[in-house]
Amino acid sequence: MDDLAARAEQYGVEPGYHDVFGGWHPIRKETLERLLAAMGPGAEKPQIGSFGAHPVAFQGDGRRLWALAVQLYGVRSRRNWGHGDFTDLNRLVEVAAARGAAAIGLNPLHALFPDRPEQASPYGPNSRIFLNPLYIDVEAIPEFVPDATHASEIAALRATEMVDYPRVARVKLAALRAAYDRFAATATAERRADFKAYRQEHGDALLRFAAFECLRRRYAPKPWPQWPQPWRRPDSASLHAFRQERCSDCEFQEFLQWAADRQLRACQENTRRRGMPIGLYIDLAVGIDPQGADAWSQQDAVLGDISVGAPPDEFNPAGQDWGLAPINPNTMAHNDFAPMRKLMRAAMRHAGAIRLDHVLGLKRIFMIPRGMGATDGAYVRYPFEQLLNVVAEESQRARCIVIGEDLGTVPEGFRETVSRFGLWSYRVMLFERDHQGRFLAPETYPVDALATFNTHDLATHRGWLTGHDLRVKRGIGLDPGETDESRDWAQQKLREILHERAAGYDVADFAAAASFLATTSSRLVCVALDDILGVEDQINIPGTVEQHPNWRRKLPVAIEDLDENEELRRVSQAFAQSGRSAVS
Numbered sequence: 001m002d003d004l005a006a007r008a009e010q011y012g013v014e015p016g017y018h019d020v021f022g023g024w025h026p027i028r029k030e031t032l033e034r035l036l037a038a039m040g041p042g043a044e045k046p047q048i049g050s051f052g053a054h055p056v057a058f059q060g061d062g063r064r065l066w067a068l069a070v071q072l073y074g075v076r077s078r079r080n081w082g083h084g085d086f087t088d089l090n091r092l093v094e095v096a097a098a099r100g101a102a103a104i105g106l107n108p109l110h111a112l113f114p115d116r117p118e119q120a121s122p123y124g125p126n127s128r129i130f131l132n133p134l135y136i137d138v139e140a141i142p143e144f145v146p147d148a149t150h151a152s153e154i155a156a157l158r159a160t161e162m163v164d165y166p167r168v169a170r171v172k173l174a175a176l177r178a179a180y181d182r183f184a185a186t187a188t189a190e191r192r193a194d195f196k197a198y199r200q201e202h203g204d205a206l207l208r209f210a211a212f213e214c215l216r217r218r219y220a221p222k223p224w225p226q227w228p229q230p231w232r233r234p235d236s237a238s239l240h241a242f243r244q245e246r247c248s249d250c251e252f253q254e255f256l257q258w259a260a261d262r263q264l265r266a267c268q269e270n271t272r273r274r275g276m277p278i279g280l281y282i283d284l285a286v287g288i289d290p291q292g293a294d295a296w297s298q299q300d301a302v303l304g305d306i307s308v309g310a311p312p313d314e315f316n317p318a319g320q321d322w323g324l325a326p327i328n329p330n331t332m333a334h335n336d337f338a339p340m341r342k343l344m345r346a347a348m349r350h351a352g353a354i355r356l357d358h359v360l361g362l363k364r365i366f367m368i369p370r371g372m373g374a375t376d377g378a379y380v381r382y383p384f385e386q387l388l389n390v391v392a393e394e395s396q397r398a399r400c401i402v403i404g405e406d407l408g409t410v411p412e413g414f415r416e417t418v419s420r421f422g423l424w425s426y427r428v429m430l431f432e433r434d435h436q437g438r439f440l441a442p443e444t445y446p447v448d449a450l451a452t453f454n455t456h457d458l459a460t461h462r463g464w465l466t467g468h469d470l471r472v473k474r475g476i477g478l479d480p481g482e483t484d485e486s487r488d489w490a491q492q493k494l495r496e497i498l499h500e501r502a503a504g505y506d507v508a509d510f511a512a513a514a515s516f517l518a519t520t521s522s523r524l525v526c527v528a529l530d531d532i533l534g535v536e537d538q539i540n541i542p543g544t545v546e547q548h549p550n551w552r553r554k555l556p557v558a559i560e561d562l563d564e565n566e567e568l569r570r571v572s573q574a575f576a577q578s579g580r581s582a583v584s
Helices: 002-010 029-039 086-098 148-159 165-186 189-218 236-245 247-273 293-297 334-348 384-398 414-420 461-466 468-475 484-501 510-518 559-564 566-577
Strands: 016-018 024-026 065-070 103-106 127-131 279-284 306-310 320-324 353-356 364-369 378-381 401-404 425-428 449-452 524-528
Touching: 002 029, 016 378, 029 306, 029 364, 029 378, 065 086, 086 103, 086 247, 086 559, 103 524, 127 189, 127 247, 127 293, 127 334, 148 165, 165 247, 189 236, 189 247, 189 293, 236 247, 247 279, 279 334, 334 384, 384 401, 384 414, 401 425, 414 425, 461 468, 461 484, 461 510, 484 510, 510 524, 510 566
Parallel strands: 065 103, 065 524, 103 279, 279 353, 353 401, 425 449, 449 524
Antiparallel strands: 016 024, 306 320, 306 364, 364 378
């Protein structure tokens, strides 16, 4: 083990970890052997140094503001095709801007696998560079011609309580293919020139993504490691020849990305016209699907046999395996961190702020060799300050605020280092409590931070107050990590602080929690539309796939009716009274 221990130290594999309960878990020999094998012999030692002078991420205009968060796929409207789209987002921009919101917070918009309903999570992307075409408003494409045969199917999809991803994908992609065929035959010179400019801008990355999507359909259901040998790791010449052979199919995939990009850009431009200081606030997933386009395209950089996760904590006693492939820390510095810069530019392209999911991964990531349990993982270090330097540089270039989701087991000094580079912290009210479990006063929240009541992995406001989340977890055989008695006590403490700090609001209403958050010191407060609309079920229950309808539930109110929603009015009023409105 001595040689293994020396190699572990050389390549940044930590000897063990402390869980949130203080227990020490030494790394297993098998875990260490597999991690070192995955990183490869002769890999560069990660340069984990410290910066003196360095850039600081873009900070915005200094105002205290608020944002409205939404899971875009779940937006219900009287015109979409059963899945929220960019026209819905434009409508939400109008509603939120009129209420004084500075930003619209969004789930990751990454390209997924629309034909795989079990992989609906926006945090398990096919690609983090490209977009999910299901967010395209088909009817907004100039070449689209309505097909009466699809009308009844679209109406049925619009009426479902859950997003039916396979049916939505089937209808939308068929309509998008018809629109592309008309584009290829009849597009204006202006449209063709813009498409060409988009293709040239994205170059080899777009070529690879389009080819992957075509190959994936050709060899379905086999994952790419089981494709015929020439296509498991093709060179550039082979890909260009493939595009010549399958020109129409590849160009269709490029057309989808162009359409999605231009519609998302229009949404961000709309936020600017309506005076929103931040605009779109977009989430960036921490990893990629090992069977996806990014993993296929970056095989030298991606650890395909390793999964990202988290050690045991009070909410997930068995730990978590997220099924995502991490980037090899020993190759990240190649070409001046080119892959990281490319990722940041893709995330910030049409955003005024981004959220780095599990920002702790810039310092170290909990890696689990595939086939082993989450308790058998180990932390592997990354070139932390070098990565922060890249993030700050790209933030300044794009004038984009960066918020780091710094929840979980936070290493000592982590938040201070991140703050020096200008990244904001992420503070969740449900977690902001003292050692006795009492909720912290609003003035204790850090200034350079986003404050929110919960996250997509936690109970909604209503679900938490009613204990619905505890009952649901127990009903599907999960340990919720707390007793009814501890929840009752916490609920009483919440009522007490809201009664004291949110006077004039019924403590059972979300407006009271919003009023409390509005008085925090943090520069940005984000509230979820699910909480405003009183949704009881949480968006995602970690550790479940089929047991709970994760990432599928639609909002109970159509977006056309939000203007008249009384709770949204009360929430926006609470922010206005605290001086957080972006409306002058």
